[in-house]
Amino acid sequence: MLIQQLANGIAIGSVYALISLGLTMVYGILRILHVAHAGIYALGAYIGWFSFRLLGDFWLSLVIGMAGAAIAGYLVERFLYSPLLHLPRIAPLIVSIGLFITMEEAFRIVAGPHTLTYNASIGLGNLSIGSFHLTETQILILLVTFVILIILWTILTRTRIGLAMRACAMDAETTSSFGVNVSGIIAVNFLIGSAMAGAAGVLIGVYDNQVWPTMGSLPAYKALAIVVLGGLGNIPGTVLAAIVVGLAETFLIGVLAIPFPRDAVAFIAMILVLMFRPYGLLGKA
Amino acid sequence: MPYGFVMISGYLITILITVIVYAMLAHSLNIITGHAGQISLGHAAFFGIGAYTSALLYTGAGFPFWVSVPLAAVVAGIVGALLGIPCLRVRDDFLAITTMGIGFVVEAVFLYIPFFGGAMGIGGINLPGWFGREMSKPEYFLLILIVFILLILLDRRLGRSWIGLAWSSIREDEQAAEAMGVDVVRFKVMAFVLGSSIAGLAGGFYAHFLTFIMPQNFGFGQSIVILCMVVFGGIGTRWGPILGAIILGVLPEISRPIMEYRTLIYGLLLLAMMRFQPGGLLGEESILPKILRWIQYRPSEQG
Numbered sequence: 159m160l161i162q163q164l165a166n167g168i169a170i171g172s173v174y175a176l177i178s179l180g181l182t183m184v185y186g187i188l189r190i191l192h193v194a195h196a197g198i199y200a201l202g203a204y205i206g207w208f209s210f211r212l213l214g215d216f217w218l219s220l221v222i223g224m225a226g227a228a229i230a231g232y233l234v235e236r237f238l239y240s241p242l243l244h245l246p247r248i249a250p251l252i253v254s255i256g257l258f259i260t261m262e263e264a265f266r267i268v269a270g271p272h273t274l275t276y277n278a279s280i281g282l283g284n285l286s287i288g289s290f291h292l293t294e295t296q297i298l299i300l301l302v303t304f305v306i307l308i309i310l311w312t313i314l315t316r317t318r319i320g321l322a323m324r325a326c327a328m329d330a331e332t333t334s335s336f337g338v339n340v341s342g343i344i345a346v347n348f349l350i351g352s353a354m355a356g357a358a359g360v361l362i363g364v365y366d367n368q369v370w371p372t373m374g375s376l377p378a379y380k381a382l383a384i385v386v387l388g389g390l391g392n393i394p395g396t397v398l399a400a401i402v403v404g405l406a407e408t409f410l411i412g413v414l415a416i417p418f419p420r421d422a423v424a425f426i427a428m429i430l431v432l433m434f435r436p437y438g439l440l441g442k443a
Numbered sequence: 444m445p446y447g448f449v450m451i452s453g454y455l456i457t458i459l460i461t462v463i464v465y466a467m468l469a470h471s472l473n474i475i476t477g478h479a480g481q482i483s484l485g486h487a488a489f490f491g492i493g494a495y496t497s498a499l500l501y502t503g504a505g506f507p508f509w510v511s512v513p514l515a516a517v518v519a520g521i522v523g524a525l526l527g528i529p530c531l532r533v534r535d536d537f538l539a540i541t542t543m544g545i546g547f548v549v550e551a552v553f554l555y556i557p558f559f560g561g562a563m564g565i566g567g568i569n570l571p572g573w574f575g576r577e578m579s580k581p582e583y584f585l586l587i588l589i590v591f592i593l594l595i596l597l598d599r600r601l602g603r604s605w606i607g608l609a610w611s612s613i614r615e616d617e618q619a620a621e622a623m624g625v626d627v628v629r630f631k632v633m634a635f636v637l638g639s640s641i642a643g644l645a646g647g648f649y650a651h652f653l654t655f656i657m658p659q660n661f662g663f664g665q666s667i668v669i670l671c672m673v674v675f676g677g678i679g680t681r682w683g684p685i686l687g688a689i690i691l692g693v694l695p696e697i698s699r700p701i702m703e704y705r706t707l708i709y710g711l712l713l714l715a716m717m718r719f720q721p722g723g724l725l726g727e728e729s730i731l732p733k734i735l736r737w738i739q740y741r742p743s744e745q746g
Contacts, residue, residue: 191536238718248482249717251539252674255484255667256713263707379547379663382540390536422551425544432541433529 162290163408169296171404172303173365175397176358177377178384179310180231180351186327186391187347189247190239193254195355196378197261198234202227202356203363203373204269207276216278216364220302223360224353231352232345240341258378265371273370276363295365302361306354307397314393319346327391376421383424387431389438399439403427456580462692463587464649469672469684470594471641476670477679478607479634480614481531482539485546486669489639491553491661493519493646498565498656508571512647519643520636527635531628546663553658564657568650580652587648594641598681610634614679664706671709674716677723686724 177199184192206223210216238257242250282301285292292300314320325333326343334340358377363369384403388395406427407420431439472486497515500506506514530541553559570578571586578586601607609630612620621627650656668691676687691709695702722729 185536189536191539238714242718242721245721246480247536248476248678249721251482252670252713253717255670256710256715256717259667259706259710260714261710263704263710267704267707379543383544386537386540422548425547429529429541429544429548432537436532436537 159289164405165290165292165296167405167408168401169299169404170408171401172299173358173362174377174380174384174404175400176303176306176354176361178381178388178396178400179393180355181381182385182388182391182393182396183323183327183347183351185385186393187323187330187344188239188243188250190250191254191382192239193251193378193382194234194257194261195231195351196374196381197258198227198231198352199355199359199377200265200369200371200374201230201261201359202352203276203359203369204265205356206360207274207363207369210276210278216280219278220357220360224356227356227359228349228353231348231355235344235348240344258374262371262374269371271371273368275367276360276369277367278364280364295361299361299365302357306357310350310354313350319343323347380421380424383428387424387428387439389440392438392440395438395440402439453580456584458693458696460580460584460587460652462689463584463591464645464652465669465672465692466685466688467587467591467594467645467648468642468669469676469688470591470598471638471645472669472673473638473679473684474598474641475634475638476673477684478602478614479610479631480617481631481634482542483635483638483666484539484543484670485549485663485666486542486638486642487661487663487665488546488549489519489523489642490646490649490665490669491549491658492522492639493643494650494656494661495553495559495565495646496643497647498568498650499559501569501651502565502567508569508651512644512651515647515650516640516644519646520640523639523643524632524636527632527639528628531631531635543663543666546666550658550662553661559658562658564655565650566655568654568656570651570654583652590644590648595681602681606630606633667713668709671713674723675712677725677729680723680725683723683725 177196180198181192181195184190184195202223205226206219209222210219213219213222234257238253239250242253280294280298282294282297284294285297312320314324322333322338322343323346325336325338326340326347330340333343359373362373380403384399385396387403388397388399403424407423410423411420468486468490471489472483475481475483475486493515496518497508497511500511500514501508526545530538530545554562559565570580570583572578573582609620609625612623612625613627613630617627646661649660653660672687672691673684674687675691676685677683691712695705701708716723720726720729724731726732
């Protein structure tokens with residue numbers, strides 16, 4: 159029972175981590191709260207759903223969903239954020255909120271207000287040992303998240319681009335004086351972060367077996383809370399916070415059966431943590 | 444014919460009251476975001492706290508309107524202070540998300556705690572009485588208008604006082620303000636309390652006009668609508684947010700297609716305004732004031 163809840167919590171936390179990582183990477187380098195990131199997540203789900211309908215192969219649809227989300231994220235950065243960087247920080251935040259609302263409405267108008275079923279056969283099979291069950295989609299989520307995190311970690315710590323990304327997050331101006339193409343690094347950040355959000359969208363689409371216009375609403379706010387919990391811009395902190403929130407939601411609602419909206423858990427955790435550690439769980443002042 | 448006239452004026456008065464409540468909300472958010480430069484993404488929470496306080500005092504405790512509505516402003520202000528003090532210690536980006544979180548938590552409290560009526564909300568809140576009868580809607584509108592004019596006069600006075608100067612110094616450069624000896628946290632909390640209590644007052648007026656309230660009236664969407672009005676009219680200008688509230692409040696009422704795509708239009712407006720006219724309609728560098736100045740100064744240049 160306990161191990162079962164643990165597995166459920168980690169599976170949900172993994173998806174949160176995938177969404178939140180892009181957000182924290184964007185914040186780390188541009189200091190923008192990218193609310194529309196959740197719109198990119200929903201867009202990834204829609205592209206994945208559409209390409210699955212067209213091609214009938216799940217893995218291909220996952221890749222196409224990620225690629226579509228990555229391109230969309232890149233375009234948002236080029237045409238909406240980069241012209242606003244000289245303005246007060248509230249300006250890109252408001253643009254981001256406006257873009258998010260617009261995307262949700264666009265999904266509703268283009269794809270219809272109803273939910274679309276994303277009934278993909280993945281070919282992994284369920285796993286059960288005694289009373290412990292992992293559904294096929296849970297295995298899928300754990301597997302894909304694990305692979306993506308390994309790839310991200312390798313890029314960040316083992317490649318020149320990753321070194322430049324980390325340097326830009328620390329101090330973009332100094333990094334550019336060393337001859338690093340900062341706007342290129344920003345683009346790479348958006349491409350990688352948005353691809354992860356797109357993957358999360360496809361995974362949740364399959365996990366819940368549905369894709370719907372406002373599927374980004376909850377992740378939009380929850381991912382922000384998780385990113386703050388982890389200390390804005392802090393990558394390991396964000397993964398930790400995502401897993402903590404996933405576990406907290408599963409345990410508070412599943413085990414203790416508190417009649418409380420599970421979606422408020424992330425925010426209450428965030429407000430509590432901020433009172434004592436104003437820069438997040440792993441953040442430094 | 445007289446019947447039709449009454450119908451039209453009834454509809455008109457509904458729009459007028461809705462618009463003036465929105466104008467009050469936009470004005471109050473402008474104190475926090477425009478004057479003191481502190482972004483708030485959960486302003487509807489204080490609107491809701493005011494509405495629920497007034498509704499509970501009126502229907503539950505039997506207080507008259509004239510007591511319950513001022514108390515709504517007081518309670519919203521106190522909650523604003525309690526939440527504002529820890530919030531305002533954090534950096535601006537944390538503040539944006541924390542205020543958003545407050546909005547969600549407050550909405551969840553209204554929705555899940557039976558004391559607040561749950562999803563069904565609270566009903567049976569009536570228009571105020573005076574001279575031994577219930578106030579008519581046009582009279583109620585005039586009452587709100589008078590209160591609102593007083594608030595704008597207060598805002599004018601504050602703008603010319605020390606508080607106004609301290610706020611603009613914080614907005615322009617917080618660290619410089621602190622270095623000059625401005626008690627940054629105190630003035631931020633002041634702006635937060637004043638903005639919250641005006642929002643609470645608007646909530647009280649709104650509850651007594653709607654006669655029943657539900658948690659959904661005070662969610663994140665509502666916060667964004669208020670923010671949109673402020674941004675559209677011009678953050679930090681005195682008349683911009685009010686103009687924004689009037690335009691964005693009236694447009695959906697007079698045009699059916701605008702009503703249907705209301706959310707899309709709000710989203711696109713936020714996007715396009717910030718991208719191309721970050722000052723809003725009445726901002727210093729925006730097109731409208733430039734045209735007005737041009738019209739104003741042209742004759743003198745010729746002469």
